[in-house]
Amino acid sequence: MFAALTEEAIAAEAVVARVAHPSRGAVVLFLGTVRNRHDERQVVSIHYAAYRPLAERVLARIAAELESEHQGAVAIVHRLGEVAAGQASVAIAVAAPHRAAAYAASRQALERLKREAPIWKREHYAGGESAWREEESLVPGR
Amino acid sequence: MRIRLLAFASAGDVLGSPETDLEVPAGTRVAELGAVLTQRWPALGPLWPRLAVAVDGELARPDAPLAENSEVALLPPVSGG
Numbered sequence: 001m002f003a004a005l006t007e008e009a010i011a012a013e014a015v016v017a018r019v020a021h022p023s024r025g026a027v028v029l030f031l032g033t034v035r036n037r038h039d040e041r042q043v044v045s046i047h048y049a050a051y052r053p054l055a056e057r058v059l060a061r062i063a064a065e066l067e068s069e070h071q072g073a074v075a076i077v078h079r080l081g082e083v084a085a086g087q088a089s090v091a092i093a094v095a096a097p098h099r100a101a102a103y104a105a106s107r108q109a110l111e112r113l114k115r116e117a118p119i120w121k122r123e124h125y126a127g128g129e130s131a132w133r134e135e136e137s138l139v140p141g142r
Numbered sequence: 143m144r145i146r147l148l149a150f151a152s153a154g155d156v157l158g159s160p161e162t163d164l165e166v167p168a169g170t171r172v173a174e175l176g177a178v179l180t181q182r183w184p185a186l187g188p189l190w191p192r193l194a195v196a197v198d199g200e201l202a203r204p205d206a207p208l209a210e211n212s213e214v215a216l217l218p219p220v221s222g223g
Contacts, residue, residue: 032223048222049150049151050222051148051150051196051215051217053199054196054199054200054201054215055222057199078222089223090222090223110223113222113223114220114221114222114223115220117220117222118150118194118196118215118217118220119220119221119222119223120150120151120218120220120221120222121221121222122151132151132152132155132218132221133221134151134152134192134218134219134220134221135219135220135221136219136220136221137192137194137219138194138201138217138219138220139194140201
């Protein structure tokens with residue numbers, strides 16, 4: 001299990017390397033990237049903020065629970081700070097003996113992160129305006 | 143008693159600072175904090191029902207009591223990913 005918040009650009013191969021193993025024949029890498037549009041507005045970048053100690057524990061808990069549920073290995077890395085449009089804001093790598101478990105764990109990791117991790121995005125638009133996006137009421141882990 | 147208040151995203155904007163030390167009545171519970179905070183920051187009123195509250199790093203239930211030097215975090219709806 002690996003979970004981290006980082007101010008540095010995400011190196012996808014390094015996240016995959018955290019989970020890869022000859023016994024795990026299926027590796028799924030999910031990258032979430034900053035979309036350049038929100039409704040009709042052009043998004044230049046997103047600033048990510050977190051309640052860091054709790055966010056780190058939540059990501060680690062999600063990864064650990066999915067590992068035991070799916071008999072795989074899970075790594076989650078989320079960016080903090082300013083992330084330009086097109087750049088990765090989150091990487092989830094899952095390796096499991098077979099593909100069904102790897103796909104399922106990958107999706108569950110992202111869906112849980114979006115509801116359970118105290119992380120917020122502030123969108124910066126062309127023209128200089130910005131706004132917090134507050135979407136999902138925070139829920140405790142299962 | 144004194145608590146340390148952390149406020150994130152829009153809650154931080156309302157408080158004007160990500161960290162504030164605050165004096166609250168002894169024995170204040172999480173649910174009672176809303177009234178205390180909106181008295182000082184009326185603009186927090188509309189946000190309060192949507193906030194989750196963490197005490198000392200873990201999400202807290204409304205009936206959880208605060209203690210001297212508790213770290214209380216105001217957590218608006220999240221948007222990671």
